[in-house]
Amino acid sequence: MHSRIFQISSKPIDEKNYINEDRYYSHDTGFVGSVADYAVANNEPSDYEWLNSQPGISVDLRNKTFKLVSKEDYFRASYMKFKEYLAEAEQMTFEDFICYRSLETFVPLANSYENIYAIYVDDIDECNGLITLDDLVRNSEDGSVWHLGATINYHF
Helix, strand or coil: CEEEEEEEECCCCCHHHCCCCHHHHCCCCCCECCCECEEEECCCHHHHHHHHCCCCEEEECCCCEEEECCHHHHHHHHHHHHHHHHHHHHCCCHHHHHCCCCHHHHHHHHHHHCCCCCCEEECCCCCCCEEEHHHHHHCCCCCCEEEEEEEEEEEC
């Protein structure tokens, strides 16, 4: 499966400062080898649809920015899934817990809270470095705007 990493910043990003996939093969991020099998620079305009398709997110291609319109809209579906998986976990027996059957519940439960195999953003350590979009949204306010730079396609 594939997803994307979006370079972001609090100010416009000049193309000469675009990141490339080398950043994700380094020991600093450890991204390729732990989350991803490989990563390649993509920088296709269609990549922005990955962001634009997220509830509560609006992309302005003309200005190369994206905005958090509604944190609640962004998380609503994930929260409903989280509640479903939580109910399943509550039904788990002690035997399920000690025999790895719990993984079938815990992995989706954890991913519904923060999906490590989804969209990432990278501000190149301006504030956060490489984090999931879920993490960025969780720690941002409605109306927050970020400038977009390079896009990286990664496979997991």
